[in-house]
Amino acid sequence: MSAASLWARRATLLVGFVFLYAPIVILAVMSFNASRLVSVWGGFSTKWYAALLENEQLLRSAKISLAAALTSAAIATLLGLFAAIALARFxxxxxxxxxxxAVHAPLVLPEVVLGLALLTCFVALGVGRGFVTLVIGHVTLTMCFTTVAILAAMRDCDPALEEAAMDLGATPPEAFVRVALPQIAPAVITAYLLAFTLSLDDLIIASFATGPGATTLPMRIYSQVRLGVSPQINAISTLLLALVAVALGLAALVSYWRARRNLQAVKTAAPTPNNAS
Structure with a gap:
């Protein structure tokens, strides 16, 4: 590879990273701006983070978003596990x-169409929109992602191990819990973190599925940004980005640990030269 080609690739990579992450970096930097004008740098300050503690609307919306994300991620992961079992074992x-x-439909459906379908269903059934309908909407959105993540891990599990456990007296549920579940545990954790992140960031589904008493943080930020960008919006957005980054980092660590464990298992199972001879 020539030097010119190498520098061209590096430059392309740099431009791509700047295009993707420069707005995020600018947002995080401006959240520490002492000035009320987000376009003018007035010095370093953390006062806008302190001011968030007095903003009851943003704090209430943040609590609703966290509660909905934690709840919907747990339900979506459980349902995704059941769906993966049905597709991999039945x-x-x-x-x-x-x-x-039906399970994978939300992967290809536009979120507007899915949100409108949920809204129509709630109105037809006479269900008042609130926190419960918000959780249902997020479960509908994220279950397909958890199913894909867990199904990929289950396909790597050897069913013969569960059959051997059943031959030794274990029932099918016991064989799955004791043999297969420990093997797919990293994928289950990754699926939960992915569902949590998608739920926490969602705006479109929440706009259709929730009511006035359950406004999520993305909805609150969107409604306030339309009237002008406040430094507190930059601060709460930076905290939200940090939380999502931590969740994605944990998911990446779990995936890395899973890949490393599988590689170690392969090395352990491989015959040594003495055994091969």
Whole structure:
């Protein structure tokens, strides 16, 4: 590879990183701006983070978003686990393709269409929109992602190990919990963190599924930004980005730990030269 080609690739990579992450860096830097004008730097200050403690609306919306994300992620991960078990262990049952399509439909549906469908369903059933409908909407959105993550891990598990456990007297649920579940535990954790992040960042589904008493943090930020960008908005957005970054970092660490454990298992199972001879 020539030096010119190498520098061209590095320059392209640098431009891509600047394009993707420069707005995030600017947002984080301006959250420490002492000036009320977000376009003018007035010195370093953390007063806007302190002012967040007195902003009851933002704090209430943040609590609602966290509660909805934690709850919907748990439900979506559990349902995704059940769906992955059905797709990986139940063979080619009659409605498999229909079930597979229904589970993965939110992956290809526009969020506006999904949100409108949820709103129509809630109105037709006479369900008042609030925190419960918000959780239902986020579960509907994130369950497909948890199913994909867990299903990929289950396909790497050897069913013969569960069959051996059942031959030794374990029931099918006991064999799954004791044999398969420890193997897919990193994928389950990754699926939960992914669902948590998607729920915490969601704006479109929440706009259709929630009511006036359950305004999420992205909805609150969007409504206030339309009237002008406040330094407190920069501060709460930076905290939200930090929380999402931590969740994604944990998911990456879990995936790395899983890959490293699988590699170690392969090395352990591989025959040594003495055994091969």
């Amino acid at each position: 063979g080619c049952f009659r409605t498999r393709m229909l079930f597979f399509g």
